[in-house]
Ligand SMILES: [Zn+2]
């Protein structure tokens with residue numbers, strides 16, 4: 338009985354207040370954290386909507402898709418180690434980083450070739466005295482071009498590639514001639530990490546870089562010896 342009386346009194350009181358206030362509520366829609374609220378008097382209606390959470394991902398924390406509120410931290414990638422076939426790969430989102438593992442240069446591949454230190458070979462052979470040295474280095478090239486050799490034989494072409502070693506230095510690779518190998522063989526190796534073994538021909542004035550007659554190529558991407566001249570077996 339008392340409660341009913343109290344309720345009646347409260348309702349009366351509110352009516353008096355409304356009358357005193359004398360406005361229709363202007364409702365601002367509910368948000369994640371606030372209920373619908375009258376912008377004039379601050380009266381609220383109902384409950385806040387609550388956040389609409391998207392689960393955390395590798396790079397983004399748990400986030401409300403409505404208001405953008407974040408909670409906690411991004412998960413970070415869950416890296417699977419690189420293999421010869423695939424680079425480091427996130428088990429969760431598939432993102433990759435780096436490159437697949439390179440194959441080791443097989444024992445004996447460059448056995449009788451000295452490591453070609455660029456600085457030593459980047460001068461005319463008359464100066465460095467290293468002409469005809471057998472050397473090896475790791476390098477990659479992006480394109481193969483042809484040089485016509487009409488003086489040797491009509492129709493004869495030499496294949497040449499400007500390669501970059503691991504220090505970013507340019508070496509001219511004199512590859513085979515069209516008489517002996519199809520150019521496709523060398524085009525197929527474009528962009529591959531190679532170990533090149535061959536004979537230092539001297540400094541090329543044309544290319545402004547040391548030139549090497551490639552005798553053996555090992556593809557560190559596939560683990561295959563992809564080219565070997567008949568005469569390189571002697572070294
Ligand atoms: Zn109001």
Ligand SMILES: [Zn+2]
Pocket residue numbers: 369370387388389401402403404405406
């Ligand atoms: Zn929210």
Ligand SMILES: [Zn+2]
Pocket residue numbers: 395413414415427428429430431432
């Ligand atoms: Zn990830």
